[in-house]
Amino acid sequence: MMSEEKIKKEYERIESLSKNPQSTLLAMLHFIQKEKGFITEQDAEYLSSISKIPYSKVKAVMTFYTMYNLKKTGIHHIQICRNLSCHMAGAPALKKIIENELSIKEGEVTPDGLFSLTEVECLGSCGTAPVIMINETYHENMNEEKLKALLKELKEKNENTTR
Amino acid sequence: MKILLDKISFDIETYIRNGGYLAIKKAFSMKPAEIIEEVKTSNLRGRGGAGFPTGLKWSFIPADKKNKYLVCNSDESEPGTFKDRELINKNPHSLLEGMIIAAYAIGANEGYIYIRGEFAKEARILEKAIYEAKKKWFLGENILKSGFSFNIKVVRGAGAYICGEETALLESIEGKKGQPRLKPPFPAIVGLYGGPTVINNVETLATVPWIILNGGKAYSAIGKGKSSGTKLFSVSGPVKKPGVYEIELGTPFKDFFENQLGGMKEGERLKAVIPGGSSVPVLTAEEAMKVTLDYESLQSAGTMLGSGGMIIIPERQCMVEALWILARFYHHESCGQCTPCREGTGWIEGILKRILQGKGKREDLNNAKEIAQNMMGKTICPLADALAMPVISYINKFEKEFVYHLEGKCPLCQK
Numbered sequence: 081m082m083s084e085e086k087i088k089k090e091y092e093r094i095e096s097l098s099k100n101p102q103s104t105l106l107a108m109l110h111f112i113q114k115e116k117g118f119i120t121e122q123d124a125e126y127l128s129s130i131s132k133i134p135y136s137k138v139k140a141v142m143t144f145y146t147m148y149n150l151k152k153t154g155i156h157h158i159q160i161c162r163n164l165s166c167h168m169a170g171a172p173a174l175k176k177i178i179e180n181e182l183s184i185k186e187g188e189v190t191p192d193g194l195f196s197l198t199e200v201e202c203l204g205s206c207g208t209a210p211v212i213m214i215n216e217t218y219h220e221n222m223n224e225e226k227l228k229a230l231l232k233e234l235k236e237k238n239e240n241t242t243r
Numbered sequence: 244m245k246i247l248l249d250k251i252s253f254d255i256e257t258y259i260r261n262g263g264y265l266a267i268k269k270a271f272s273m274k275p276a277e278i279i280e281e282v283k284t285s286n287l288r289g290r291g292g293a294g295f296p297t298g299l300k301w302s303f304i305p306a307d308k309k310n311k312y313l314v315c316n317s318d319e320s321e322p323g324t325f326k327d328r329e330l331i332n333k334n335p336h337s338l339l340e341g342m343i344i345a346a347y348a349i350g351a352n353e354g355y356i357y358i359r360g361e362f363a364k365e366a367r368i369l370e371k372a373i374y375e376a377k378k379k380w381f382l383g384e385n386i387l388k389s390g391f392s393f394n395i396k397v398v399r400g401a402g403a404y405i406c407g408e409e410t411a412l413l414e415s416i417e418g419k420k421g422q423p424r425l426k427p428p429f430p431a432i433v434g435l436y437g438g439p440t441v442i443n444n445v446e447t448l449a450t451v452p453w454i455i456l457n458g459g460k461a462y463s464a465i466g467k468g469k470s471s472g473t474k475l476f477s478v479s480g481p482v483k484k485p486g487v488y489e490i491e492l493g494t495p496f497k498d499f500f501e502n503q504l505g506g507m508k509e510g511e512r513l514k515a516v517i518p519g520g521s522s523v524p525v526l527t528a529e530e531a532m533k534v535t536l537d538y539e540s541l542q543s544a545g546t547m548l549g550s551g552g553m554i555i556i557p558e559r560q561c562m563v564e565a566l567w568i569l570a571r572f573y574h575h576e577s578c579g580q581c582t583p584c585r586e587g588t589g590w591i592e593g594i595l596k597r598i599l600q601g602k603g604k605r606e607d608l609n610n611a612k613e614i615a616q617n618m619m620g621k622t623i624c625p626l627a628d629a630l631a632m633p634v635i636s637y638i639n640k641f642e643k644e645f646v647y648h649l650e651g652k653c654p655l656c657q658k
Contacts, residue, residue: 168560
């Protein structure tokens, strides 16, 4: 859970630039998620209490939009596109490589908390397919060699890295 | 002829050196109604997919009302479409300049750019461009002493294709679930926060400065017949040179494919073409070779120009699998508010998966088509139609491949 003080401070900042409390919701959920990679029930409840946005509405929004993670993700959250252009360019084989290299299945987190893998819909990068998004960064024109090198690099990176 | 990607300008200094921000000066010397007339004369049509005439859209905004908004739709999420992303990366100020002119024309003092959440880098590019424009007094209070004030805010989405539908987008800016609104009232009357609102695509708005500088007539002279101007096509699939291309409307597909895309990659053969984003009916290779890339020609071929998101499908790709991938997408992205879409997209995905796995029955093909027929025109927004149209066209044009699967012997899937 994120410190309440931090959430409150950011809420006040965003709210002062917004039309009404509800309009802050998407940005606030992005903010909360950025810290830990996912949003907890407690964070959402706290946001509801300070903004006076009914909890039902906060929950409706955080479950509607697919970018909000409601359970723990890895420090490196790998999202691989499964739509047509990426599929034709070899995304399914890349997904298998990731699963093998990290010994996890789609939707899982590695035991050390470093990686998680999820399939996503079109990322709008079809001309440079296949594309993989790790946290907020696009990795385009991926192939087996580039993917393995990237995973190796991320593994070797300081394991204490935070998001 | 290039307008949008003619000169690449990452920053404001380069953009100004390339003739940028001259159009706003000219615009401020004109009356708002004159600008709307000029855009009407240009025949510019919405480049997001629907192709609605831009000048006409602007003219629906009541002149006497306050609290009007201009919203830029940058929620580019239709599979195969990545042109707006390229435009923001290579020429962000053309969008801002277009927005300033559009806002002045409709009398809006507040603007929003709604950008899909995954485009974090592009959102930062826009934030930087807005900052640069403010420093030069192109945005903010009393712009260039014209008496007109305008500010732009970037709002990030959070992963929902449906927010590209304009009223779902408004809901999302307001911090709600992106579920399309019932129309009427249309956004021009009751839009964002209840105020009259124009929502235009990135490419549409970025075209406006050129029209103001060179005149609507000059723009309407580009292209073919009623399809005026240039259009961005984002091309994916196994062609030699995929990417974003700006071409004159009316260019024959064959020329574009052979000369600009370089044809298919070594060892690949062309089977089918999705000309305008995943929601438009597919063309066989033979059909594609006969069309020109404009609204009318594609319509008479039974498909649409859409967003210009062109997906080239090779011979090796099984069409049952391709359609299942699209059905899975539309089912995943259905907002759930209308029954025909929420249930229909799921049923179709299920039927296709069954066929794909060799467990299909002969009547599945007609069932899928019948469900599709019953989804069309029965929902608040066109997401249901966006799946229904491909379903019917894929099954009709590639029935043989579906039959292979029913008989359990698809040569393409036996990998």
